[in-house]
Amino acid sequence: MTGVCGPVARLMLLILSCMCAFWSLPARASGDYGCSPGWKLAAAAFTGCDDTAMIGPRNDSRTNLLLLMADLPGAAAVAAPSTPSVFLDRASLARAPGDDAGLFSDGEGSRCRSNAQGSADFEAAVRASSGLPERERAVLIAARRALQPDCAQQVAAPAIADVRSGPGRAFAAYLDGAAAFYGGDYDRAARVFAGLAGARDPWLRETARYMVARVAVNRAQVDHYDIYGSPRDDAPIAPALLADAETALRGYMKAYPQGAYFFSARGLLRRVYWLGRDHARLEAEYVALLALPDAQRGIDAVSLAQEIDAKLLSSATADTLRNPLLLAVLDLMQMRGPSFPGDSCCPQITRAALEAQRPQFAGNPALFTYLLAVHAQFVARQPDEVARLIADASHQANFGYLEFSRQMLRGIALEGRGDRNARGFWADLLPGARKVGQRPLVELALAMHDERDHALARVFAPDSPVRTPEIREILLMHVADAGLLRQQARSPAAPAHERSVALFTLLYKEATRGPHGDFVDDLRLVPAGAPAKGGYYDFHTADALPTRLFAEGxxxxxxxxxxxxxxxxxxAASRDDPxxxxxxxxxxxxNDFDGFVLDTALPADELGGTPSLFGAPYxxxxxxxxxxxxxxxxxxxxxxxxxxxxxxxxxxxxxxxxxxxxxxxxxxxxxxxxxxxxxxxxxxxxxxxxx
Incomplete structure (x- = not known):
């Protein structure tokens, strides 16, 4: 969820999120009129493209929830990106392709979502049935394959000729029910599936019972959605229909606690609570899932965070939530700063309102203290209060995400009040910053500290702990002087792409700003095999930059x-030669270098935002x-x-x-x-x- 404001603000933030999803961003770095992350630590505004491993207001609420869930017992590790980055990309953590376990409860719960899997399951059951003649087996499989429903219209039952055996007639009846279901004839579908309750085939018996429940859920949703797939406020669902669906789902889950459709049924049960706007029972279901290890939930962590955000947090208030993790996610959204100058969308939560929640965090004091400290830093602007609330616990072997966030916030407060021990504090965090996204964020803190301490050379020293390519390259592109650029362009220890960035930046700035004589000398550094053509608008790709264009452009x-x-x-002879x-x-x-990235000043509070050591832009x-x-x-x-x-x-x-x-x-x-x-x-x- 992007916010907790009125409908217009929510619409605007939704549009922003969609824009961010469609624009191609270089390592979450930039895009023409697109979504640009803030390369800084002290950030509370939500942009939708700069989530980090530090739980906080700037993050998407789904990311904050995912990080809090990652600290729970039995949680699977957060999936690592292909290359280390300061910013987390939820898209890379989403459900793996082909994993359809949660689809039946996604979106509008359409009956059409399951046709492919249903066809495969039916074929497997028919092939496994020992009482079927081979001829009937082939007829039934062909009939199921012919069933290609279009949920926008009625679906005719498949023609099944000359199936006479008992098992064959049962499977044929199932196909009749499936056709009715996909065609939206729920009364007929319910009768057919209920009639299979005593089927001898175990797959038919279980699947028919599950389908009775699924029919009830779909029947309850008839005419509940508008043409855009959103629930209609003017079309409440009759409580009796929801009660029927709940009874059927619970009946299946009780009869088949290890059943093939148990997790799907549980997801549909959550859907019933959401459709009935029963937020208390919906939250209770989510809390029960959070208490389970990842492997026992039947839904991956990213999808669960997405569902909780869409189905519960989007309409929740502090008065309606009871679980501390979910309440914390809501509180963090209410501590966000303005998204743009003059933004007055949403009032920030007060310290008094937070204190009123203290009893709900009795079992998680570290989380509550963190919320108070976040408020002190980003709302009240009181770094001294942050340092008082969060003690130094920087020496740890392996930080959980909450404790990592607490220590990061303490470090931000130390920087904010100019504490001379800030750099040492960041260095102390590094050994324990082992989980996904943690180390690059500490490296960002160290790099920004050294940049503002006029000690850029420390970032590029042989023993520098700052290894994240994006961080190093931003400093080379925007701050480094000719000497440092030349050093990194020549360094055999530097990564090849970093050498390419350093040399391209050096030659461009010497060519346009001078010293022009140095350009002539440094042109010799261009490797023999360097390209003369290629993209140079995205410096953070893996491709080598076309440094030879300065000789053959x-x-x-x-x-x-x-x-x-x-x-x-x-x-070089006369800098004003007309x-x-x-x-x-x-x-x-x-070469279309007007307004080039190497001539663009970054915001003063971000990495690379100090004045360039290479003179004024061209x-x-x-x-x-x-x-x-x-x-x-x-x-x-x-x-x-x-x-x-x-x-x-x-x-x-x-x-x-x-x-x-x-x-x-x-x-x-x-x-x-x-x-x-x-x-x-x-x-x-x-x-x-x-x-």
């Missing part, structure tokens, strides 16, 4: 320019303005600079070339100057508008 024919290395030599500045602009334009527009004002520039060079500067604003009137923008009146002046002073130039003749 594409050019435009609009303006006659030498290879980039010759342009850099001219700039022709060289224009050719540098052509290189940037040809601006093509500023280069054109230098040429316009240069006494050394030729008329053609000035005309081209005016032409290109005006085109920086084409076609929408926004500056796409970086640097400080200028008013429309200034661009009009450039246009007039081009037409007046250089009327015979190609550029004056081509340009018909200004923007």
């Amino acid at each position: 594409p050019t435009f024919r609009d303006y006659d320019c030498p290879p980039l290395v010759d342009t850099e030599r001219r700039l 022709g060289a500045l224009l050719c540098l602009g052509e290189f940037v334009r040809a 601006s093509r527009l500023e280069s054109y303005r230098v040429v316009m004002a240069s006494r050394a520039a030729s008329p053609d060079e000035k005309a081209y600079a005016l032409f290109r500067a005006i085109n920086c604003y084409a076609p929408g009137g926004s500056n796409a070339c970086g640097g400080k923008g200028v008013a429309l009146s200034v661009r009009q002046g450039w246009f007039v100057r081009l037409k007046r002073d250089y009327p015979s130039s190609r550029w004056a003749k081509e340009l018909r508008y200004y923007w």
Whole structure:
């Protein structure tokens, strides 16, 4: 669940979540107008794309619940991602493909969800039945395969010819009931399945009893959903129908406690409680499941967290919940910060409201104290109170997720009050940060501390504990100076991709910011087999960056320019050389480097958000303005600079070339100057508008 606000706010957050699901994000890093995580620790706003192993307000409620569940006895380990990352990706933890155990209670509980599995089970039972003649066996299997229901319309019973044996007639009757069920004729389906209660075949007997219950659930839901699959508020379900469904489900579960459909029946029972808005019994069912080891629940942890979130937490309040884990998840949602400037969606929970819940956390004081500390940090902004509430327990062999979160919060508070022991505290956490997602988060804390302590070299020292590629590469891209970039580009101990990132960043920044003479020297670092083409908008992919483009990159024919290395030599001799500045602009334009990630400043409170040690970002527009004002520039060079500067604003009137923008009146002046002073130039003749 994304929040606990009104319907409009919930709709907006749902849209945001869907957008995040569809945009392709580089290692959860960035995306054009997409979902971008906050590379920071002290975060309480929900974005939907930066969940971490620290239980807290920023996380999706399903992630917080999953982490709390992972600390329960008998819990399976959280699935590890393919590569270590600061951010958890719930999509990679979802139900494995082909695992359909919980499908019958998912979504709207459609009868059409089970046709494929039902067909396979029927065939297996027919083949195993010893009393069936082979000819009838083949007829029944063919008839079941022919049953391909379309739940939007009536389904005809399959034609079954000349099945006369007792077992054969029983299986044929089952197919008649299945056709009625898939066709929505629940009265007929119920009669047929009830008539098989005494069937001799054990599969038929059990399955028919289960289907009696499933028919009752589907009958109760008739006309309950709108065209979008959401429950209709104006179509409450008759209590008698829900009671019939519950009785049938409990009857099956009592008769077959180890049955093939026990877990499905239990899921449908939860569905009955949800349909009847019986939140107390629904919560009790979830609490009973949480008390079981993962292997005995019949539903994986990720799917269970999803179901609890959708079916219970979405409509719960602090007054309706009794379980401390579920209540904690709700409380954390109510401590979220604004999602955007001016966001006043939801009032945050007060300390007094939390204190009123203390009795419900009597059996879990560590969790309650953590909630108080989270409130102190993210709502009350009292880091000293956090340090008082959570004692130093950083020396542990293997942190559970709750204790890890408690210690992370203490570390955030130490950083917030400028405690000189903060770095040592983070270092102490590392040995015990063994579970999925924990170590990268501690590494982020160490890296941010060293970055702000002007000790970036520690992150890249041979014995550095910071190993997560994303963290190291962000610092190289946005903060590192030429010396550190050159060191990592040359380092045989650095991972190959890190060397590629360091070299690409070094060459780009030297080419656009200088020293230009160093670019000429460092171009020799490009490996012989390095690509000249390839993607460089996503630095965090596994592919090598095309560092050879600085030697062999594409050019435009609009303006006659030498290879980039010759342009850099001219700039090394005179950094305001008009022709060289224009050719540098052509290189940037040809490679679509305007607004490039390496020229983009990150937020000050995030990793990589301190000022770059490599000087100011490049601006093509500023280069054109230098040429316009240069006494050394030729008329053609000035005309081209005016032409290109005006085109920086084409076609929408926004500056796409970086640097400080200028008013429309200034661009009009450039246009007039081009037409007046250089009327015979190609550029004056081509340009018909200004923007």
